[in-house]
Amino acid sequence: MGKLDGKVAMVTGAGRGHAEAIARRFAKEGAAVSICDVIPVNELEDEVGSKIRAEGGKVLCFQTDVSKEEQVNKMVEETIQNFGTVDILANVVGIAGPTKDVWDMTLAEWKRTLDVNLDSLFLCCKAVLPEMIHKRYGKIINFSSGTGKQPLSHRTPYATSKMGVIGFTRTLAADVGRYNINVNAICPGGHEERSLELARGRAEYMDKPFDEAAFRSRFRQPNPKRVLAGRWCGDEGYGDKGTGSEDAASLAVFLASDDSAYMTGQDINCGGGVMW
Numbered sequence: 001m002g003k004l005d006g007k008v009a010m011v012t013g014a015g016r017g018h019a020e021a022i023a024r025r026f027a028k029e030g031a032a033v034s035i036c037d038v039i040p041v042n043e044l045e046d047e048v049g050s051k052i053r054a055e056g057g058k059v060l061c062f063q064t065d066v067s068k069e070e071q072v073n074k075m076v077e078e079t080i081q082n083f084g085t086v087d088i089l090a091n092v093v094g095i096a097g098p099t100k101d102v103w104d105m106t107l108a109e110w111k112r113t114l115d116v117n118l119d120s121l122f123l124c125c126k127a128v129l130p131e132m133i134h135k136r137y138g139k140i141i142n143f144s145s146g147t148g149k150q151p152l153s154h155r156t157p158y159a160t161s162k163m164g165v166i167g168f169t170r171t172l173a174a175d176v177g178r179y180n181i182n183v184n185a186i187c188p189g190g191h192e193e194r195s196l197e198l199a200r201g202r203a204e205y206m207d208k209p210f211d212e213a214a215f216r217s218r219f220r221q222p223n224p225k226r227v228l229a230g231r232w233c234g235d236e237g238y239g240d241k242g243t244g245s246e247d248a249a250s251l252a253v254f255l256a257s258d259d260s261a262y263m264t265g266q267d268i269n270c271g272g273g274v275m276w
Contacts, residue, residue, distance in 0.1 A: 002030030003257040008083040010034045010076070012066050012124060013093030016193055018143065020048050021245035022090055022252045027057030029253055031088065034079040036064035058083075066093055066120035076127040086128045088139045088256045091121045097158040099201030110157045117161035121168055129176065138181035139256045142169045144267055146187050149276035154205055155198075166267045173265030182264040184255050188248035189271035195219060 009026045013019040015037035023035045033052065037044050041063040052059040060082055062075045079086055097113035098105060121142055132138030147155070148162035166185055173183035196215060203210035227238050251270050254260055269276065 002028065003253055003259070004088070005030035007031040007087040007256070008034070008079065008085050009088035009090065009256065010036075010079060010086055010124070010128065011090045011092060012036055012064075012120065014048055015039050015044055016047075018188055018245045018248045019090070019092035021249040022092060023048060023059070024052055024055070024057075025246075025249040025253055026088070026090075026256065027052045027059065028055060029257075031256075032058040032060075032083045034060045034062070034075065034083065034086075036062040036066065036075055037093075038063065038065055066124060067115040069123050072120075072123045072127050076124075076131075080131060085135065086131050087137065088141070089124055089128050090141045090143075090252060090256070091124055092141075092143045093117075093120055094143060094145075094161075096197040096201060097155060097161075099154050099198075099205040101154060102156050105156070113157035114161050114164075117158070118164045118168070121165060125172060129181075132181050133176070133179045136180045138176070138179070139260075140172070140181065140183040141252055141255050142183070142185045144169070144185045144187045146269065146271050146276060148185075148187055148267065154202070169267060170265045177264055182255070182260060184260070184263060184265070185267040186248055186251055186255070187267055187269045187271060187276075188251075189244055 004026055007030070009031040011019050011023040011026065011033060014023045014035035019035075023033050027033050035044065035048060041061050044061045044063065049059045049061045060079060062078070064071045064075045066072055076086065093116060095113060095116045097117075098109045100109070125140060128138070142165050144165040145162040147159045148166045152159045169183055169185040176183060196212065199215055200210050200212070227233070247270055251268060255263070
């Protein structure tokens, strides 16, 4: 038996990274999963949906811009039509946004980052909550970041959005706890594509060359001196162990299961040496 047998889960941004890992783990634990991304639906089917089905899972795939209310509502409606309900919502989608100083940033750049990273949570929660309230059960998992608790220089909209996720999570948890709905946030470690975006953006900001192949090689290189919380021992030659998508997926399974029945309004670090 899986921890999520008989449940229906929605996962946003599932074309890669943390969200893909979470969708696949939810399915392995017995949930029927509804996944979306902005990429064409046939690509999402080929890259993720087919893997879930090959592992024995049930999946629906959508091309959805979760910053658009009508698209979110359509996805939720079709999920309920096909799977009968929604028990779990994992708001994982996010973008890095611009690497710029505020005085060099356009309003459109600012708004786009908050639209995707913060407004999407509001829209997805708004769409699924009537179903969860009706049946007096639900699990909502939002994705913040270590940046939700500390600055990230030259990335004001990203930091603002991730700090906003924590405020949204805590307040929504207080509002819906009476309906037996848990709302928590994960502050995960990095995954390769997002880390690549951040590194490339910073190189461009500093007007320095960026070698993508070298970055990927370093990211994937095992480091025998890496330890948990190693960043605090940097002067001793240790590196930060960090965590990745599978660690985030493991935590998401716990928060989506009845094992976390009495946890709500929490923002949980899952980034190795991140202690904020």
